[in-house]
Amino acid sequence: xxxxxxxxxxxxxxxxxxxxxxxxxxxxxxxxxxxxxxxxxxxxxxxxxxxxxxxxxxxxxxxxxxxxxxxxxxxxxxxxxxxxxxxxxxxxxxxxxxxxxxxxxxxxxxxxxxx
Ligand code: HEC
Numbered sequence: 001x002x003x004x005x006x007x008x009x010x011x012x013x014x015x016x017x018x019x020x021x022x023x024x025x026x027x028x029x030x031x032x033x034x035x036x037x038x039x040x041x042x043x044x045x046x047x048x049x050x051x052x053x054x055x056x057x058x059x060x061x062x063x064x065x066x067x068x069x070x071x072x073x074x075x076x077x078x079x080x081x082x083x084x085x086x087x088x089x090x091x092x093x094x095x096x097x098x099x100x101x102x103x104x105x106x107x108x109x110x111x112x113x114x115x
Contacts, residue, residue, distance in 0.1 A: 024106050026099065027103050027105050027107075028110075030102065030106075031107055033093065034103060035107070037090075038107070039111070044086075047081060050107055050108060050111045050112065051108060051112075052104065056077075058097055061100060061104070062100055063075070063078075064090075065093050065095055066093065066095065067092050068089060068090040
């Protein structure tokens with residue numbers, strides 16, 4: 001391939017990436033209600049949400065977020081996390097799956113860089 005072509009392709013890919021990040025203003029705004037307790041590492045307040053989609057399904061995360069107490073009473077993994085973090089009740093958040101995805105995209109992007 002000609003060098004000029006490679007550069008043009010790289011620029012096109014780069015501009016798509018930047019657009020994707022700019023679009024995630026929703027994720028940034030909503031993540032602010034999680035990142036007080038959820039840091040880039042497991043803290044004594046709560047576990048990290050960084051890369052959480054590698055260990056939990058989006059549905060699992062959704063169930064936990066919209067009604068932590070109900071999910072803790074039904075799901076053994078959720079109960080384990082609850083017990084590990086001193087049985088502190090997390091606040092329930094009325095969010096959609098797509099909003100949660102935006103939050104996690106934002107967290108994966110930003111907290112990863114800060115680490
Ligand atoms: C007041 C502190 C607090 C806030 C704010 C908070 N959480 Fe939590 N979260 C916790 C604690 C503590 C746990 C550990 C489980 C428990 O104690 O219920 C937890 C656990 C979780 C888990 C399970 C993690 C795992 O490792 O399995 C998910 C998912 C989660 N929170 C999502 C969210 C999302 C999304 C937000 C923002 C919309 C949020 N949390 C805001 C305190 C908080």
